[in-house]
Amino acid sequence: MMNIGKAAAASGVSAKMIRYYESIGLLPAARRTDSGYRFYTDEDVHVLRFVRRARDLGFAVADIGELLALWHDQGRASADVKRIALGHVAALERKIAELQGMVDTLRMLAAHCHGDARPDCPILTDLDAGGGR
Amino acid sequence: MMNIGKAAAASGVSAKMIRYYESIGLLPAARRTDSGYRFYTDEDVHVLRFVRRARDLGFAVADIGELLALWHDQGRASADVKRIALGHVAALERKIAELQGMVDTLRMLAAHCHGDARPDCPILTDLDAGGGR
DNA sequence: GTTGACCTTCCAATGTTGGCAAGGTTTACA
């Protein structure tokens, strides 16, 4: 039995985000005191930590909803969990490849830029010309 | 002299985004015909391509504003351009490292998940326990 | 009993892009 501030501190999920997750249906509506304050149990905090950890691993809220459902489902197939996780890994790796491509291009351009008081700069020239796209 | 649709097709920046860039001040307000249509010159398209290329390299709009200003400034120091580019590279690499950390963790967890009909799954166990944070 | 720390809901903003609606303009063709 704790209010939202305590639950936030205990779980690492801000009070703001706890209310948000409730509003979008990721979490069930919290029970309330007579005066309208939300209150949480240690079990609720456990769920919040699960959500927090999944967010830290970059899962989208929709994915976390699926993971939570599987977590609660004692008859789940581990294949379903693995599928979600590896799908997420694939998305992360696509993103990494995209960012790495940017880094490679920029590093190459920057390597040829004097970086002094003169105005000539291959970085601008590349942007100017469209980089050979 | 072309309208926004032609400028969009010629630059690779959608008409929607051209209006957006104008609204946030990244681009100056386009000239208008008597009837209110925006119109663009080849030089304007040149600027739009610059913006497009910079976006492709992951620069935020604020950075692109700086780059555009330097591009227009004949007395610029290439050091300023290089600084912006390398600052962006550093940000990209921080992001990549963050995503790579997620991938590593998930791959490790998934490697120990049977991925069959049984419910046991180290991925859920990790999320459950907080991954030893 | 007052103060301060907490809680509530609602509204807004971030950054980039797409989509839709309602209405005006231009172009092409019969």
Added chain:
DNA sequence: TGTAAACCTTGCCAACATTGGAAGGTCAAC
């Protein structure tokens, strides 16, 4: 000349996750 299609205009809504603030109610400590 008429008309239909393709374009343009503005404005609002949506996404994604999160943060901030305002205005007002409640609780705890002193």
